[in-house]
Amino acid sequence: MTVLTTNSLTKHFGKVKALNGVDIEVREGEVFGFIGPNGAGKSTTLRILLGMLKATDGSATIFGKDAWNDAVQLHERIAYVPGDVNLWPNLTGGEVIDLFIKLRGGKRTERRDELIQRFQLDPTKKCRAYSKGNRQKVALVAAFSSDADLYILDEPTSGLDPLMERVFQECVNEVKQQGKSVLLSSHILSEVEKLCDRVAIIRDGRIIESGSLADMRHLTRTQLLVETRQPMTELSSQPGVHHVEEKGSAFVFQVDSEKLDQVLSYISTFGIVKIESAPPTLEDLFMRHYEGVGGEG
Structure with a gap:
């Protein structure tokens, strides 16, 4: 079953064409890799999918609903981790995680406590005292503590050390085994290769290659x-x-x-x-x- 689809997705910023007919499809229970250099259009695509930007042309649907018009409903089923996490400086990491869980209608769970331990996060520290890597950990714990159906991850391991990257990879595999879907945008190609079932490469706002890794290796x-x-x-x-x-x-x-x-x-x-x-x-x-x-x- 298809969870997410974009058809001829186009986005203009004035005279600049950031996206030029992007077509991607994410299926249920798969990890889909979305790669390309800075400025290729990855984050613009993800912001349209999240209802943060309106497409100039084309369509983006998630669970059969329009990404722009039905954004509020869709966010009940989506967990999102950006590559640069900004948190409330006066709240502790634990308070932020609990706030995100509460906003999704959930309660503090054993899963939340387990993830805090696995990511070696001190939840009692104020967010202003966190390094970039620790801010990422807060977002990752909050995301994986939720019972989402689709995880949209935009450079999620930015600032993490290799040990924490491995914990992240374990979490992705766990939600995949539960039948959840993951859209992973990353520049860490070894990470994409380890985790993803299929991959799309974007360049200058266009998808230039997509398919399973087995399909694409004939080009290497x-x-x-x-x-x-x-x-x-x-x-x-x-x-x-x-x-x-x-x-x-x-x-x-x-x-x-x-x-x-x-x-x-x-x-x-x-x-x-x-x-x-x-x-x-x-x-x-x-x-x-x-x-x-x-x-x-």
Whole structure:
């Protein structure tokens, strides 16, 4: 079942076209990754989905309801964590978490206390004393304490250390196992790769690639380290070979996955002494799409 859909979503800020026909679909019980550089249109898309911005054109529906017109009803079923959390400075972290739980119609629960412990958060401190990472923890505890059906997470691990990132990943997997849906916008590609069932890449306000990770890895390259008995000649000119570097007696290079058979056959003629390979990653895919762009949005 489809939980969230955008069709030809467009947003203009004056003459600037921030979104240009964005189509995404999030299904029930899946984690959907939404990646792209700063300025690509990720946060604008999420703000439209949350009813914070009105689309110039196109549509955005969540649970079959319009994201703009039915925003109040929809927020009863949505938990949102932004990448830069602002909290009431005079309240403690625990008070803020309890306030968010109460606003959703819930009560203080064992789940809330468990999450505070797992995220190693001191709930008695005033929010003005919290670091960025601790402010993120407050938002994450509040979100995962709620019984939401859809979690919209915009750079949620910003400011967290690797140990807390792992706790976050565990929480995402737990809500997924409960049949909940997660829309995760992140620039930490290894995080997206670990958690997401499907991914959409946005660039200049357009979706340039989407699908499951298995579907998309055909666009990536495998990195090889190869040492041979005889010197390899004309390696750089082989179809599908990129970024050849010499490291002592070995060569390190990348190969398009669809050309791997041919390249291995070529290498074998020189007598392979050592070969190491690194599997394609989402980062390879991302960098290949943005090669030469310089990260501009």
